[in-house]
Amino acid sequence: MSAKVITISLQKGGVGKSTTTGILAYLMAxxxxxxxxxDMxxxxxxxxxxxxxxxxxxxxGSTIIQAFEVGNIKPFIHKTDHPNIDVVPADDFLATLARLLYTDSLYRNENANIALHNLLEPIKDGYDYILIDTPPSLGEATANSxxxxxxxxxxxxGSKWAFTAIKRFLGTVDHAKVVRGHEIDVxxxxxxxxxxxRSDMKAYVEVIGEQYSELIFDTIIKRKAATGRISIExxxxxxEIKDALDQYYKFYAEVKQRLGVTVNG
Ligand SMILES: Nc1ncnc2c1ncn2[C@@H]1O[C@H](COP(=O)(O)OP(=O)(O)O)[C@@H](O)[C@H]1O
Ligand SMILES: [Mg+2]
Structure with a gap:
């Protein structure tokens, strides 16, 4: 197998990136x-x-930034309590990524934004999917992802600032395609x-749906206490996992359909 790499992103905080990354990993696993x-x-x-x-x-001392430092991600892969999920974690030191990429001799001769791609290449055979969670900014961590x-x-x-972020985000994806020399499928x-x-949220959910009708998933994830409590539990x-995840099953079905995955049963 060679893993398909999927990044979950938007340069805006609090939109559910980390929650969705974890849930998607769980449903796949x-x-x-x-x-x-x-974790980027x-x-x-x-x-x-x-x-x-x-x-x-x-x-x-055992996170993604050390993987960038030594040019090898393998020693920083942690097992989780789920047999099918591994994680390369991140901590505050990842904030030094840009400095590392622009000053370390390991990266001097290549585009700074292809470093993560090169780290992942040798481990893709061990996974079906690699999911990347990203920060709320368009800096080096997101560009690499x-x-x-x-x-x-x-x-x-459904907010004005999320809506206006989408256009700039899609522009950044276009830049990434040029660096990679390869299609990246939104x-x-x-x-x-x-x-x-909140009627303003409903209105922006609709605006996003109209503006990006070709791209939106039909599933809309609602604010729900049990889903929020995943961060604690x-x-x-x-x-309460069933209750926390119920809205995500439909989304996962759409993801599989868009990936062209068929699962029996
Ligand atoms: N569907 C949801 N309903 C209620 N709370 C949620 C939901 N999704 C995420 N949260 C909570 O909202 C906050 C932001 O979500 P998070 O996944 O951290 O977003 P991001 O990674 O985009 O910043 C977190 O406290 C999280 O637990
Ligand atoms: Mg997050």
Missing amino acids: QEGFKVLVV DSQGNVSDLLLQFDDIEDIN LVASDYVIVLAE MGILRTMTDSR GLFNNP
Whole structure:
């Protein structure tokens, strides 16, 4: 097998990127797919979601930034409590990525934004999917994630600032295609965090749907307490997991359809 790389992104915080990355990994893993999650956000939220550490210091010195430093990602792959999910975690030190890429002799002779792609290439045989969670900015971490991707899932809540971010985000994907010299498929736009009591959110959900009718997923993820509590309870020993994930099954079905995956049963 050679993993398909999927980045979950938008340069806006709080749209559900880390939550969706974790849930998608879980749904894929439950169907028997081998999944590696790469955390490219120095906040380390999806790392915490999957590893449930008491203290972020627990992973200190064994994260994605060290993989960039030594030019090898393998020693920094952590097992999780799910047999089909591994993770390369991130912590605050990932904030030094740009400096590393522009000054380290390892990267001097290549485009700084192809480094993650090169790190992932040798481990793709071990996974069906590699999911990359990204920070709320269009800096080096996101650029590297996009260049490494075969597919990109854009997340957007129903807000003006998410709506206006989408256009600039899609422009950045176009730049990434040039660096990679390869097609990067924008799989779709997932509308998230919708609060039915807010007419302004509903209006922007509709605006995004009209403006990007070719790209949107039909599924719209609503704000729901059980889904938010995944950040506390995790995914693997969560007594309300069914309730937390129910809205995501339809989304996952759409993802599989767009990936051209057929699963029996
Ligand atoms: N569908 C949802 N309903 C309620 N809360 C959610 C939902 N999705 C995410 N959250 C919560 O909202 C916050 C932002 O989500 P997060 O996944 O961290 O977004 P991002 O990674 O884009 O910043 C987190 O506290 C998370 O637990
Ligand atoms: Mg996040």
